[in-house]
Amino acid sequence: MKRHLLSAADLSRDDALLVLDTAEELAAVAERATVKKLPTLRGRTVVNLFFEDSTRTRTSFELAAKRLSADVINFSAKGSSVSKGETLKDTALTLEAMGSDAVVIRHSWSGAPVNLARWVRGSVINAGDGTHEHPTQALLDAFTMRQRLGRLEGLRVTIVGDVLHSRVARSNVLLLHTLGAEVTLVAPPTLLPVGVEAWPAEVSYDLDAVLPKSDVVMMLRVQRERMGAAYFPSPREYSRRYGLDVRRAAALKDDTIVMHPGPMVRGMEIAPEVADGPRSTIVAQVANGVSVRMAVLYLLLGGSEPAIGASAHTGDHDRTERTDA
């Protein structure tokens, strides 16, 4: 694996499978043990650098790091870059001086983790940057799919909603393609980016046509600020055309699962009956998030220490940076 996890594109097929397998092992260990904590990252420092509020993602990373016995510092820096106070670089240098081994960054600007990676020696993990990517979300989604359906290769995954602004969609398209799944994006044309035709995914505007062929349906949240910005006429119309209601869910195959990265807008993109129904993996996704993030931290930080399993894998052979000069 590379030193950082900035994009799902940083992961080769082998890397991605290693993360999933490691997460599975870690989950099994946790299940067997009476004490959930592993000593693997004792003495290492993981900084949660959140420039944007996200209780669930921050908590998930915090729990993951603590279960591996790392020291965790929560550095909430909301608004500081936007308000022209301390810059991202200053923050990076501060964390560097404190001796952090990994920085988990959530930022409202796309690419901020890439910038940060140039300024710190430790590993940088992208926990969601602007409308760019959210690679650990894609990993936990893949983990959940494999857990429920037993495979990823050839799986038909339909991602529905605001693809234009979704970092979850971008990371999922990249990772699922790497892992051999077939992705179809469904959205109103206003919520698909210009250039989507170059993505490794099919595109459809017709949810009803795609649903019966889907093994996985992933619903994306429609953010409040999109409503009233002329992306679609009204929430009701959006819901009618792109919402996963009870009637639509009935068209799904028996074993099709329904996913949502959360937080949901119940009654908007997903009906409560579907979100809470047997197809739903929404709660499992949250639990799996911790295991997958443990695996990522372990592989990036502690990969040379054979703390679990036999698949010892060093973390920083490949220091290839993303440059396109």
Place this chain on the structure above:
Amino acid sequence: MSWVLKDVLLYGEGDPVDVLLTDGRIAEIGNGLGAEESLEGAGLVLLPGLVDLHTHLREPGREDAETVASGTLAAALGGFTAVHAMANTDPVADTAGVVEQVWRLGQEAGHCDVAPVGAVTVGLGGEEMAELGSMADSAAHVRVFSDDGRCVSDASLMRRALEYVKAFDGVMAQHAQEPRLTVGAQMNEGVNSSKLGLGGWPAVAEEAIIARDCILAGHVGSRVHICHVSTAGSVELIRWAKEKGWDVTAEVTPHHLLLTDDLAATYDAVFKVNPPLRTQVDVDALRQALADGTIDCVATDHAPHALEDKETEWGAALPGMTGLETALSVVAQTMVETGLLTWRQVAERLSETPARIGRLDGHGRPLAVGEPANLCLVDPGARWTVDPAAMASRSRNTPFAGRTLPARVVATFLRGRATVLDGKPA
């Protein structure tokens, strides 16, 4: 002081000749000439001093990024003898007082002539027309008017301004960017923006304004100049407008002739610029348009920025790139080495035509006896590697850092006085 430039090639053509500069003019062209000072010019190309229609000097207001003195020194090192200083300073150059101040600072620095551009609207606000006539009548003798950095998007105001400047032979230089189509725009809208999750700046936002303004200029019989053309579609529209016989001119920047939006994948904000870097299809169309004359000239859009405004997240960074010290070399690489332009045509695209569009006296003149000695001497065979720290500009935001480029400016003369010698400030 008199100078003789020995064995130079005028426009890179013909046999080597000596050029004698006396009293600020070209006094004689021949062989075996002598003077107080002599410069060995074998193999060097003599061009009229370059003229930039589009420079941001940042003074007054952001002297930490650039001053008139540092910016014009950078210009001289790049072979320029005149630059047009854009109006988006603080305070905005929207009154006779501010444009005269900028003009005077240029005179005092003495590196090259500074022709201030006047703002079209008060405070670049886009609503109320600035006192264009007062700026035209001032000591700064303003002929180019632009709200550059912002588009004059109000069609009615644009029409009135186009009409109004006819009274003093002015030209409206439009920064073509439909604001409603570029809310939150960060880079060219296309495959790369979709992947990088950066807000798209679609080609149509430039092209829609160009189409409108060409038609407006035709309708009211005025001159319009299109700043920093960046798309293949814009080229087609300008070609069409010229075929109609309308008085439309256009510029392209060196960076749009060389770089593409693939560079945004680094999220290094040194590559953030407005209009944004486009695709290879656009680059190819721009080169072709500059070669066939659809695009009249090269202008740098030299936009220095302080380090803290660039060394930050892409979205928080200011758009713009420096360009004065690399312009001629980038043109040499993209246009001369590719066979698209001769050095004679480079003289036209980087000196004669911009001087004519800006109505500058004494610049862009023929290399002939009696003409003002505003000259640029180029070593076409030299190659050099761009080092941001070695530049005269106060800012370091060159997108060409580390690139090895052809052609080097050896000397620059402003009215017979050397401003640059041996590639260094004289």
